[in-house]
Amino acid sequence: MSALIAITPLLVVFVLLVAFRWSAKRTMPVAYVLTAILAFSYWHVPSIRIAAASLKGLLIAGELLYIVFGALLLLFVLKHSGAVAAIRDGFRNISPDRRIQAIIVAWTFGAFMEGAAGFGTPAAVAGPLLVILGFPPMAAVVAALTIQSTPVSFGAVGTPILIGVSNGLSNQEVVQNFLGTPGGPESFDGLLYMIAARVAILHGVIGTLIPLFVVCLLTRFFGANRSWREGLAVWKFALFAGLAFTIPYVLLGVFLGPQFPSLLGGLVALGVTVLAARLGVFQPREPWDFPPDTAWEPEWKGDLPPDDQSEAPARVPLWLAWAPYLLVGGLLVLIRLQPVLNGWLLSLRWERTKDFLGTGIGQPVKIAELPGTVFILVSLLCIPLFRMRGRAVKAALGESGRALVGAAIAIVFAVPMVQVFLNSEVNAADLASMPTALAEAVEHLVGRAWPAFSAVVGAIGAFVAGSNTISNMTFSGFQFDVAMRIHLSPLLIVALQAVGGAAGNMICVHNVVAASATVGLLGQEGSLIRKTLIPTAYYLLAAAVLGCAACYW
Helix, strand or coil: CCHHHHHHHHHHHHHHHHHHHCHHHHHHHHHHHHHHHHHHHCCCCCCHHHHHHHHHHHHHHHHHHHHHHHHHHHHHHHHHHCCCHHHHHHHHCCCHHHHHHHHHHHHHHHHHHHHHCCCCCCHHHHHHHHHHHCCCCHHHHHHHHHHHHHHHHHHHHHHHHHEEEEEHHHCCHHHHHHHCCCCCCCHHHHHHHHHHHHHHHHHHHHHCCCHHHHHHHHHHHEEEEEECCEEEEEHHHHHHHHHHHHHHHHHHHHHHCCCHHHHHHHHHHHHHHHHHHHHHCCCCCCCCCCCHHHHHCHHHCCCCCCCCHHCEEEEEEEEHHHHHHHHHHHHHHHHHCCHHHHHHHHHHHHHHHHCCCCCCCCCCECCCHHHHHHHHHHHHHHHHCCCCHHHHHHHHHHHHHHHHHHHHHHHHHHHHHHHHCCCCCCCCCCCCHHHHHHHHHHHHHHHHHHHHHHHHHHHHHHHHCCHHHHHHHHHHHHHHHHHHHHHCHHHHHHHHHHHHHHHEEEEEEEHHHHHHHHHHCCHHHHHHHHHHHHHHHHHHHHHHHHHHHHHHH
Protein backbone atom coordinates (compact mmCIF):
# COMPACT_ATOMS: atom_id res chain seq x y z
CA MET A 1 0.00 0.00 0.00
CA SER A 2 2.85 2.40 0.83
CA ALA A 3 4.39 1.76 -2.58
CA LEU A 4 1.10 2.31 -4.39
CA ILE A 5 0.56 5.60 -2.60
CA ALA A 6 4.20 6.66 -3.08
CA ILE A 7 4.03 6.13 -6.82
CA THR A 8 0.83 8.18 -7.19
CA PRO A 9 2.54 11.59 -7.64
CA LEU A 10 4.88 10.10 -10.26
CA LEU A 11 1.98 8.57 -12.15
CA VAL A 12 0.10 11.87 -12.00
CA VAL A 13 3.12 13.69 -13.46
CA PHE A 14 3.51 11.11 -16.20
CA VAL A 15 -0.17 10.93 -17.11
CA LEU A 16 -0.73 14.70 -17.14
CA LEU A 17 2.43 15.43 -19.12
CA VAL A 18 2.44 12.51 -21.55
CA ALA A 19 -1.18 11.37 -21.88
CA PHE A 20 -3.10 14.63 -21.35
CA ARG A 21 -0.32 16.80 -22.79
CA TRP A 22 -0.44 19.33 -20.00
CA SER A 23 2.46 21.75 -19.79
CA ALA A 24 4.94 21.32 -16.94
CA LYS A 25 3.92 24.67 -15.45
CA ARG A 26 0.38 23.28 -14.99
CA THR A 27 1.41 19.75 -14.00
CA MET A 28 4.08 20.41 -11.38
CA PRO A 29 1.99 22.56 -9.00
CA VAL A 30 -0.60 19.74 -8.92
CA ALA A 31 2.12 17.17 -8.29
CA TYR A 32 3.69 19.24 -5.50
CA VAL A 33 0.40 19.72 -3.65
CA LEU A 34 -0.46 16.01 -4.00
CA THR A 35 2.97 14.92 -2.71
CA ALA A 36 2.73 17.26 0.28
CA ILE A 37 -0.76 15.99 1.12
CA LEU A 38 0.31 12.34 0.95
CA ALA A 39 3.45 13.01 3.01
CA PHE A 40 1.39 14.73 5.71
CA SER A 41 -1.69 12.48 5.78
CA TYR A 42 -0.29 8.99 5.12
CA TRP A 43 3.37 9.19 6.17
CA HIS A 44 2.57 11.69 8.95
CA VAL A 45 5.63 13.73 8.07
CA PRO A 46 5.63 16.82 10.34
CA SER A 47 4.44 19.92 8.55
CA ILE A 48 7.61 21.77 9.56
CA ARG A 49 9.67 19.08 7.78
CA ILE A 50 7.54 19.41 4.64
CA ALA A 51 8.12 23.16 4.77
CA ALA A 52 11.88 22.67 5.23
CA ALA A 53 12.06 20.23 2.32
CA SER A 54 10.13 22.72 0.20
CA LEU A 55 12.56 25.51 1.12
CA LYS A 56 15.48 23.29 0.12
CA GLY A 57 13.70 22.60 -3.16
CA LEU A 58 13.23 26.31 -3.80
CA LEU A 59 16.93 26.92 -3.21
CA ILE A 60 17.92 24.14 -5.61
CA ALA A 61 15.37 25.47 -8.13
CA GLY A 62 17.04 28.86 -7.87
CA GLU A 63 20.41 27.27 -8.63
CA LEU A 64 18.95 25.46 -11.64
CA LEU A 65 17.37 28.65 -12.97
CA TYR A 66 20.69 30.41 -12.44
CA ILE A 67 22.40 27.84 -14.69
CA VAL A 68 19.68 28.23 -17.32
CA PHE A 69 19.98 32.03 -17.20
CA GLY A 70 23.74 31.82 -17.67
CA ALA A 71 23.36 29.53 -20.69
CA LEU A 72 20.72 31.82 -22.19
CA LEU A 73 22.81 34.93 -21.60
CA LEU A 74 25.81 33.39 -23.35
CA LEU A 75 23.61 32.34 -26.27
CA PHE A 76 22.12 35.83 -26.73
CA VAL A 77 25.46 37.57 -26.27
CA LEU A 78 26.86 35.40 -29.06
CA LYS A 79 23.81 36.12 -31.17
CA HIS A 80 24.10 39.90 -30.81
CA SER A 81 27.87 39.84 -31.30
CA GLY A 82 27.76 38.08 -34.67
CA ALA A 83 29.43 34.91 -33.38
CA VAL A 84 26.29 32.85 -34.03
CA ALA A 85 26.56 33.29 -37.80
CA ALA A 86 30.23 32.29 -37.78
CA ILE A 87 29.55 29.13 -35.73
CA ARG A 88 26.70 28.19 -38.07
CA ASP A 89 28.88 28.62 -41.14
CA GLY A 90 31.74 26.70 -39.53
CA PHE A 91 29.62 23.63 -38.88
CA ARG A 92 28.12 23.77 -42.34
CA ASN A 93 31.65 23.67 -43.71
CA ILE A 94 32.37 20.51 -41.69
CA SER A 95 29.22 18.82 -43.02
CA PRO A 96 25.97 20.12 -44.47
CA ASP A 97 24.20 16.97 -43.21
CA ARG A 98 22.05 17.67 -40.14
CA ARG A 99 22.54 14.11 -38.90
CA ILE A 100 26.32 14.55 -38.81
CA GLN A 101 25.98 17.95 -37.16
CA ALA A 102 23.73 16.49 -34.45
CA ILE A 103 26.22 13.72 -33.68
CA ILE A 104 29.16 16.11 -33.42
CA VAL A 105 27.41 18.81 -31.38
CA ALA A 106 25.11 16.76 -29.16
CA TRP A 107 27.05 13.50 -28.73
CA THR A 108 30.73 14.45 -28.70
CA PHE A 109 30.67 18.09 -27.56
CA GLY A 110 27.77 17.34 -25.20
CA ALA A 111 29.66 14.42 -23.64
CA PHE A 112 32.67 16.66 -23.04
CA MET A 113 30.48 19.30 -21.36
CA GLU A 114 28.85 16.62 -19.20
CA GLY A 115 32.26 15.36 -18.12
CA ALA A 116 33.37 18.89 -17.27
CA ALA A 117 30.32 20.27 -15.53
CA GLY A 118 27.28 18.02 -15.17
CA PHE A 119 24.21 19.87 -13.79
CA GLY A 120 22.41 19.49 -17.14
CA THR A 121 25.03 21.71 -18.80
CA PRO A 122 25.16 19.67 -22.07
CA ALA A 123 21.50 20.34 -22.80
CA ALA A 124 21.95 24.00 -21.92
CA VAL A 125 24.86 24.29 -24.35
CA ALA A 126 24.20 21.74 -27.11
CA GLY A 127 20.51 22.63 -27.52
CA PRO A 128 21.12 26.32 -28.31
CA LEU A 129 24.06 25.43 -30.54
CA LEU A 130 21.84 23.16 -32.63
CA VAL A 131 19.22 25.90 -32.88
CA ILE A 132 21.97 28.23 -34.09
CA LEU A 133 22.67 25.70 -36.85
CA GLY A 134 19.02 25.81 -37.96
CA PHE A 135 17.52 22.84 -36.11
CA PRO A 136 13.89 23.09 -34.99
CA PRO A 137 14.01 23.86 -31.24
CA MET A 138 12.18 20.65 -30.34
CA ALA A 139 14.59 18.58 -32.45
CA ALA A 140 17.51 20.31 -30.74
CA VAL A 141 16.16 19.47 -27.28
CA VAL A 142 15.45 15.84 -28.20
CA ALA A 143 19.05 15.41 -29.41
CA ALA A 144 20.49 17.17 -26.35
CA LEU A 145 18.39 15.10 -23.93
CA THR A 146 19.10 11.77 -25.62
CA ILE A 147 22.84 12.09 -25.04
CA GLN A 148 22.11 12.79 -21.34
CA SER A 149 22.65 9.10 -20.70
CA THR A 150 26.02 7.47 -21.35
CA PRO A 151 28.24 10.36 -20.16
CA VAL A 152 26.13 11.12 -17.07
CA SER A 153 27.49 8.49 -14.65
CA PHE A 154 30.92 10.15 -14.89
CA GLY A 155 29.64 13.71 -15.26
CA ALA A 156 31.15 16.63 -13.37
CA VAL A 157 34.45 14.73 -13.14
CA GLY A 158 32.90 11.61 -11.60
CA THR A 159 30.49 13.23 -9.12
CA PRO A 160 27.67 10.61 -9.45
CA ILE A 161 30.16 7.92 -8.35
CA LEU A 162 32.53 9.85 -6.06
CA ILE A 163 29.70 11.69 -4.27
CA GLY A 164 26.49 9.79 -5.07
CA VAL A 165 27.55 6.15 -4.71
CA SER A 166 30.13 7.02 -2.06
CA ASN A 167 27.60 8.71 0.23
CA GLY A 168 25.03 6.00 -0.47
CA LEU A 169 27.39 3.22 0.66
CA SER A 170 29.46 4.91 3.37
CA ASN A 171 28.86 3.87 6.99
CA GLN A 172 26.74 0.91 5.87
CA GLU A 173 27.46 -2.21 7.95
CA VAL A 174 26.77 -4.57 5.05
CA VAL A 175 29.37 -2.72 2.97
CA GLN A 176 31.99 -2.80 5.72
CA ASN A 177 31.47 -6.55 6.12
CA PHE A 178 32.01 -7.02 2.39
CA LEU A 179 35.41 -5.28 2.31
CA GLY A 180 38.29 -7.71 2.44
CA THR A 181 36.21 -10.77 1.51
CA PRO A 182 37.47 -13.15 -1.23
CA GLY A 183 37.03 -11.42 -4.57
CA GLY A 184 36.07 -8.16 -2.89
CA PRO A 185 38.08 -4.94 -2.55
CA GLU A 186 40.35 -4.27 0.41
CA SER A 187 39.30 -0.64 0.87
CA PHE A 188 36.29 1.58 0.33
CA ASP A 189 38.11 3.53 -2.39
CA GLY A 190 38.85 0.24 -4.12
CA LEU A 191 35.14 -0.58 -3.93
CA LEU A 192 34.24 2.67 -5.71
CA TYR A 193 36.80 2.05 -8.45
CA MET A 194 35.56 -1.51 -9.02
CA ILE A 195 31.98 -0.23 -9.30
CA ALA A 196 33.14 2.52 -11.69
CA ALA A 197 34.82 -0.05 -13.93
CA ARG A 198 31.57 -2.03 -14.22
CA VAL A 199 29.59 1.15 -14.88
CA ALA A 200 32.00 2.07 -17.68
CA ILE A 201 31.72 -1.36 -19.32
CA LEU A 202 27.90 -1.43 -19.13
CA HIS A 203 27.61 2.11 -20.53
CA GLY A 204 30.23 1.36 -23.17
CA VAL A 205 28.22 -1.55 -24.54
CA ILE A 206 24.83 0.17 -24.37
CA GLY A 207 25.86 3.73 -25.19
CA THR A 208 27.63 2.99 -28.45
CA LEU A 209 24.24 3.02 -30.21
CA ILE A 210 23.05 6.34 -28.71
CA PRO A 211 24.32 8.47 -31.67
CA LEU A 212 22.24 6.25 -33.96
CA PHE A 213 19.20 6.82 -31.76
CA VAL A 214 19.79 10.58 -31.97
CA VAL A 215 19.73 10.67 -35.77
CA CYS A 216 16.85 8.21 -36.08
CA LEU A 217 14.71 10.26 -33.71
CA LEU A 218 15.46 13.36 -35.78
CA THR A 219 14.55 11.79 -39.12
CA ARG A 220 11.49 9.97 -37.78
CA PHE A 221 9.85 12.86 -35.92
CA PHE A 222 11.22 15.96 -37.65
CA GLY A 223 11.97 14.90 -41.22
CA ALA A 224 9.79 15.60 -44.20
CA ASN A 225 9.33 11.85 -44.78
CA ARG A 226 9.01 10.81 -41.09
CA SER A 227 11.45 8.00 -41.82
CA TRP A 228 13.52 5.77 -39.53
CA ARG A 229 15.40 4.60 -42.62
CA GLU A 230 16.89 8.05 -43.28
CA GLY A 231 18.46 7.92 -39.84
CA LEU A 232 19.73 4.38 -40.29
CA ALA A 233 21.37 5.49 -43.54
CA VAL A 234 24.22 7.08 -41.54
CA TRP A 235 24.75 4.03 -39.33
CA LYS A 236 28.44 3.82 -40.24
CA PHE A 237 29.26 7.33 -39.03
CA ALA A 238 26.93 7.00 -36.01
CA LEU A 239 28.57 3.74 -34.95
CA PHE A 240 32.02 5.24 -35.59
CA ALA A 241 31.16 8.24 -33.40
CA GLY A 242 29.75 5.95 -30.72
CA LEU A 243 32.95 3.89 -30.59
CA ALA A 244 35.12 7.03 -30.75
CA PHE A 245 33.64 7.95 -27.38
CA THR A 246 32.94 4.61 -25.70
CA ILE A 247 36.33 2.96 -26.35
CA PRO A 248 38.40 5.62 -24.53
CA TYR A 249 35.51 5.96 -22.05
CA VAL A 250 35.69 2.27 -21.05
CA LEU A 251 39.49 2.23 -20.92
CA LEU A 252 39.58 5.33 -18.74
CA GLY A 253 36.83 4.01 -16.47
CA VAL A 254 38.54 0.65 -15.98
CA PHE A 255 42.13 1.85 -15.55
CA LEU A 256 41.89 5.42 -14.18
CA GLY A 257 38.60 5.47 -12.27
CA PRO A 258 35.51 7.68 -12.38
CA GLN A 259 36.93 11.17 -12.89
CA PHE A 260 37.92 11.17 -16.56
CA PRO A 261 35.83 8.82 -18.78
CA SER A 262 33.28 11.41 -19.96
CA LEU A 263 35.64 14.38 -19.88
CA LEU A 264 38.53 12.91 -21.88
CA GLY A 265 36.37 10.45 -23.83
CA GLY A 266 34.25 13.35 -25.09
CA LEU A 267 37.33 15.36 -26.02
CA VAL A 268 38.82 12.43 -27.97
CA ALA A 269 35.52 11.76 -29.72
CA LEU A 270 35.06 15.43 -30.66
CA GLY A 271 38.47 15.59 -32.34
CA VAL A 272 38.10 12.24 -34.10
CA THR A 273 34.57 12.83 -35.44
CA VAL A 274 35.29 16.36 -36.66
CA LEU A 275 38.40 15.11 -38.49
CA ALA A 276 36.48 12.18 -39.99
CA ALA A 277 33.68 14.45 -41.19
CA ARG A 278 36.15 16.86 -42.77
CA LEU A 279 37.90 13.99 -44.55
CA GLY A 280 34.58 12.58 -45.75
CA VAL A 281 34.94 9.32 -43.83
CA PHE A 282 31.64 7.36 -43.58
CA GLN A 283 29.75 10.35 -44.98
CA PRO A 284 26.34 9.78 -46.64
CA ARG A 285 26.02 10.31 -50.37
CA GLU A 286 23.12 12.72 -50.04
CA PRO A 287 23.01 15.24 -47.18
CA TRP A 288 19.80 15.25 -45.13
CA ASP A 289 18.03 18.38 -43.93
CA PHE A 290 14.87 19.36 -42.11
CA PRO A 291 11.94 20.64 -44.14
CA PRO A 292 11.79 24.44 -44.62
CA ASP A 293 10.84 26.28 -41.44
CA THR A 294 7.57 27.32 -43.07
CA ALA A 295 6.61 23.61 -42.98
CA TRP A 296 7.54 23.06 -39.32
CA GLU A 297 4.76 21.98 -37.03
CA PRO A 298 3.80 24.57 -34.37
CA GLU A 299 5.05 22.40 -31.48
CA TRP A 300 8.54 22.25 -33.00
CA LYS A 301 9.05 26.00 -32.79
CA GLY A 302 10.41 28.04 -29.90
CA ASP A 303 9.55 31.58 -28.96
CA LEU A 304 13.06 33.04 -28.92
CA PRO A 305 13.56 36.07 -31.17
CA PRO A 306 14.90 35.20 -34.64
CA ASP A 307 18.45 36.02 -35.64
CA ASP A 308 17.44 38.73 -38.05
CA GLN A 309 16.63 41.05 -35.09
CA SER A 310 20.32 41.13 -34.17
CA GLU A 311 22.45 44.18 -34.90
CA ALA A 312 25.53 41.98 -35.20
CA PRO A 313 28.47 42.94 -37.39
CA ALA A 314 28.78 41.21 -40.70
CA ARG A 315 31.53 38.71 -39.85
CA VAL A 316 33.37 37.31 -36.82
CA PRO A 317 36.38 34.98 -37.28
CA LEU A 318 35.49 31.36 -36.56
CA TRP A 319 38.18 30.92 -33.88
CA LEU A 320 36.89 34.00 -32.08
CA ALA A 321 33.27 32.84 -32.32
CA TRP A 322 34.21 29.52 -30.70
CA ALA A 323 36.43 31.10 -28.04
CA PRO A 324 33.58 31.59 -25.48
CA TYR A 325 32.54 27.92 -25.56
CA LEU A 326 36.16 26.76 -25.37
CA LEU A 327 36.65 29.13 -22.44
CA VAL A 328 33.56 27.72 -20.73
CA GLY A 329 34.88 24.17 -21.09
CA GLY A 330 38.36 25.14 -19.93
CA LEU A 331 37.13 27.00 -16.84
CA LEU A 332 34.79 24.17 -15.86
CA VAL A 333 37.63 21.65 -16.10
CA LEU A 334 39.98 23.96 -14.19
CA ILE A 335 37.47 24.43 -11.38
CA ARG A 336 36.94 20.68 -11.03
CA LEU A 337 40.56 19.62 -11.21
CA GLN A 338 42.42 22.48 -9.49
CA PRO A 339 42.37 21.78 -5.72
CA VAL A 340 43.37 25.32 -4.72
CA LEU A 341 40.68 26.96 -6.84
CA ASN A 342 38.12 24.33 -5.84
CA GLY A 343 38.92 24.87 -2.18
CA TRP A 344 38.59 28.63 -2.57
CA LEU A 345 35.17 28.23 -4.20
CA LEU A 346 34.07 25.89 -1.41
CA SER A 347 35.02 28.57 1.10
CA LEU A 348 32.56 30.95 -0.60
CA ARG A 349 29.59 28.72 0.25
CA TRP A 350 26.99 30.24 2.54
CA GLU A 351 26.51 27.51 5.12
CA ARG A 352 23.66 29.13 7.09
CA THR A 353 21.12 27.45 4.81
CA LYS A 354 22.25 23.93 5.82
CA ASP A 355 19.49 23.59 8.43
CA PHE A 356 16.02 24.89 7.61
CA LEU A 357 13.63 25.30 10.57
CA GLY A 358 15.79 23.07 12.80
CA THR A 359 15.00 19.92 10.80
CA GLY A 360 18.50 19.11 9.55
CA ILE A 361 17.29 19.57 5.97
CA GLY A 362 19.27 22.17 4.11
CA GLN A 363 21.35 23.14 1.12
CA PRO A 364 24.41 25.42 1.36
CA VAL A 365 24.33 28.25 -1.15
CA LYS A 366 27.06 27.48 -3.69
CA ILE A 367 26.60 30.00 -6.51
CA ALA A 368 30.35 30.29 -7.12
CA GLU A 369 30.62 26.56 -7.93
CA LEU A 370 27.71 26.36 -10.38
CA PRO A 371 28.23 26.32 -14.16
CA GLY A 372 25.95 29.35 -14.36
CA THR A 373 28.71 31.48 -12.84
CA VAL A 374 31.11 30.41 -15.58
CA PHE A 375 28.47 31.13 -18.24
CA ILE A 376 27.86 34.63 -16.87
CA LEU A 377 31.58 35.37 -16.44
CA VAL A 378 32.32 34.32 -20.03
CA SER A 379 29.31 36.33 -21.26
CA LEU A 380 30.74 39.45 -19.58
CA LEU A 381 34.15 38.78 -21.14
CA CYS A 382 32.48 38.57 -24.55
CA ILE A 383 31.40 42.22 -24.36
CA PRO A 384 34.93 43.64 -24.80
CA LEU A 385 36.05 40.60 -26.80
CA PHE A 386 33.45 41.27 -29.51
CA ARG A 387 33.34 45.05 -28.93
CA MET A 388 29.62 44.93 -28.30
CA ARG A 389 27.59 48.13 -28.07
CA GLY A 390 25.37 48.97 -25.14
CA ARG A 391 22.17 48.36 -27.13
CA ALA A 392 23.30 44.85 -28.06
CA VAL A 393 24.18 44.00 -24.44
CA LYS A 394 20.84 45.34 -23.23
CA ALA A 395 19.00 43.28 -25.86
CA ALA A 396 20.86 40.11 -24.81
CA LEU A 397 20.00 40.66 -21.14
CA GLY A 398 16.35 41.37 -21.92
CA GLU A 399 15.90 38.31 -24.11
CA SER A 400 17.59 36.09 -21.51
CA GLY A 401 15.29 37.28 -18.74
CA ARG A 402 12.13 36.88 -20.80
CA ALA A 403 13.12 33.36 -21.87
CA LEU A 404 13.78 32.38 -18.24
CA VAL A 405 10.37 33.40 -16.94
CA GLY A 406 8.55 30.58 -18.71
CA ALA A 407 10.68 27.89 -17.05
CA ALA A 408 10.45 29.36 -13.57
CA ILE A 409 6.95 28.17 -12.61
CA ALA A 410 7.53 24.52 -13.53
CA ILE A 411 10.94 24.32 -11.83
CA VAL A 412 9.84 26.22 -8.71
CA PHE A 413 7.20 23.53 -8.07
CA ALA A 414 9.03 20.50 -9.50
CA VAL A 415 12.11 20.65 -7.29
CA PRO A 416 10.24 21.19 -3.97
CA MET A 417 7.99 18.23 -4.89
CA VAL A 418 11.10 16.08 -5.29
CA GLN A 419 12.52 17.21 -1.96
CA VAL A 420 9.30 16.44 -0.08
CA PHE A 421 9.31 13.01 -1.75
CA LEU A 422 12.95 12.30 -0.83
CA ASN A 423 12.81 13.67 2.73
CA SER A 424 9.81 11.63 3.90
CA GLU A 425 11.90 9.14 5.91
CA VAL A 426 11.28 11.00 9.20
CA ASN A 427 7.62 10.33 9.92
CA ALA A 428 5.24 9.37 12.71
CA ALA A 429 3.85 6.40 10.72
CA ASP A 430 7.16 4.51 11.08
CA LEU A 431 7.32 3.96 7.32
CA ALA A 432 10.25 3.92 4.94
CA SER A 433 10.64 7.02 2.79
CA MET A 434 8.58 7.23 -0.39
CA PRO A 435 11.42 6.21 -2.76
CA THR A 436 12.52 3.38 -0.45
CA ALA A 437 8.95 2.08 -0.22
CA LEU A 438 8.83 1.93 -4.01
CA ALA A 439 12.18 0.14 -4.26
CA GLU A 440 11.29 -2.40 -1.56
CA ALA A 441 8.01 -3.21 -3.29
CA VAL A 442 9.84 -3.89 -6.56
CA GLU A 443 12.29 -6.15 -4.72
CA HIS A 444 9.49 -8.20 -3.13
CA LEU A 445 7.78 -8.60 -6.49
CA VAL A 446 10.77 -9.65 -8.61
CA GLY A 447 13.03 -11.56 -6.18
CA ARG A 448 15.96 -13.20 -7.95
CA ALA A 449 15.13 -11.34 -11.16
CA TRP A 450 16.43 -8.18 -9.46
CA PRO A 451 19.27 -7.60 -12.01
CA ALA A 452 16.58 -6.95 -14.62
CA PHE A 453 15.02 -4.21 -12.47
CA SER A 454 17.87 -2.59 -10.54
CA ALA A 455 18.51 -0.13 -13.39
CA VAL A 456 14.80 0.73 -13.44
CA VAL A 457 14.99 1.72 -9.76
CA GLY A 458 17.94 3.98 -10.61
CA ALA A 459 15.97 5.54 -13.47
CA ILE A 460 12.96 6.18 -11.23
CA GLY A 461 15.27 7.91 -8.76
CA ALA A 462 16.70 10.15 -11.49
CA PHE A 463 13.25 10.84 -12.98
CA VAL A 464 12.09 12.06 -9.58
CA ALA A 465 15.22 13.76 -8.29
CA GLY A 466 16.54 15.10 -11.60
CA SER A 467 19.99 13.83 -10.75
CA ASN A 468 21.98 10.63 -11.15
CA THR A 469 23.99 11.68 -8.10
CA ILE A 470 20.88 11.94 -5.89
CA SER A 471 19.49 8.67 -7.27
CA ASN A 472 22.76 6.91 -6.42
CA MET A 473 22.87 8.53 -3.00
CA THR A 474 19.30 7.41 -2.28
CA PHE A 475 19.39 3.83 -3.59
CA SER A 476 23.02 2.57 -3.65
CA GLY A 477 22.90 1.25 -0.08
CA PHE A 478 19.55 -0.40 -0.71
CA GLN A 479 20.81 -1.99 -3.95
CA PHE A 480 23.95 -3.29 -2.21
CA ASP A 481 21.89 -4.83 0.60
CA VAL A 482 19.47 -6.53 -1.83
CA ALA A 483 22.39 -8.02 -3.79
CA MET A 484 23.94 -9.47 -0.64
CA ARG A 485 20.62 -10.98 0.52
CA ILE A 486 19.93 -12.73 -2.80
CA HIS A 487 23.61 -13.72 -3.25
CA LEU A 488 24.44 -11.66 -6.33
CA SER A 489 27.42 -9.41 -7.01
CA PRO A 490 26.81 -6.14 -5.12
CA LEU A 491 29.37 -4.40 -7.34
CA LEU A 492 27.39 -5.23 -10.46
CA ILE A 493 24.00 -4.39 -8.91
CA VAL A 494 25.20 -0.95 -7.74
CA ALA A 495 26.72 -0.42 -11.20
CA LEU A 496 23.32 -1.16 -12.76
CA GLN A 497 21.80 1.38 -10.35
CA ALA A 498 24.24 4.02 -11.63
CA VAL A 499 23.55 3.12 -15.27
CA GLY A 500 19.78 3.35 -14.72
CA GLY A 501 20.20 6.66 -12.92
CA ALA A 502 22.00 8.02 -15.96
CA ALA A 503 19.28 6.77 -18.33
CA GLY A 504 16.57 8.44 -16.24
CA ASN A 505 18.04 11.84 -17.06
CA MET A 506 16.59 11.59 -20.57
CA ILE A 507 13.01 11.83 -19.24
CA CYS A 508 13.56 13.79 -16.02
CA VAL A 509 11.12 16.71 -15.79
CA HIS A 510 13.83 19.06 -14.42
CA ASN A 511 16.09 18.43 -17.39
CA VAL A 512 13.28 18.62 -19.94
CA VAL A 513 12.04 21.98 -18.62
CA ALA A 514 15.53 23.45 -18.27
CA ALA A 515 16.63 22.30 -21.73
CA SER A 516 13.39 23.60 -23.25
CA ALA A 517 13.90 27.00 -21.64
CA THR A 518 17.30 27.46 -23.29
CA VAL A 519 15.71 27.29 -26.77
CA GLY A 520 12.45 29.06 -25.94
CA LEU A 521 10.41 25.87 -26.12
CA LEU A 522 8.02 25.60 -23.17
CA GLY A 523 4.69 23.84 -22.81
CA GLN A 524 5.71 20.84 -24.91
CA GLU A 525 7.34 18.78 -22.14
CA GLY A 526 4.99 15.83 -22.59
CA SER A 527 5.72 15.62 -26.31
CA LEU A 528 9.45 15.69 -25.59
CA ILE A 529 9.21 12.93 -22.97
CA ARG A 530 7.21 10.73 -25.36
CA LYS A 531 10.13 10.90 -27.79
CA THR A 532 12.95 10.45 -25.28
CA LEU A 533 11.12 7.50 -23.72
CA ILE A 534 12.26 5.48 -26.76
CA PRO A 535 16.01 5.63 -26.03
CA THR A 536 15.28 5.40 -22.28
CA ALA A 537 13.39 2.13 -22.79
CA TYR A 538 16.25 0.82 -24.94
CA TYR A 539 18.79 1.73 -22.27
CA LEU A 540 16.90 0.04 -19.44
CA LEU A 541 16.12 -3.06 -21.49
CA ALA A 542 19.76 -3.42 -22.57
CA ALA A 543 20.91 -2.92 -18.95
CA ALA A 544 18.46 -5.61 -17.82
CA VAL A 545 19.75 -8.11 -20.40
CA LEU A 546 23.41 -7.38 -19.60
CA GLY A 547 22.74 -7.49 -15.85
CA CYS A 548 21.00 -10.86 -16.00
CA ALA A 549 23.66 -12.27 -18.33
CA ALA A 550 26.49 -11.15 -16.05
CA CYS A 551 24.77 -12.48 -12.91
CA TYR A 552 23.45 -15.82 -14.14
CA TRP A 553 25.16 -16.83 -17.38
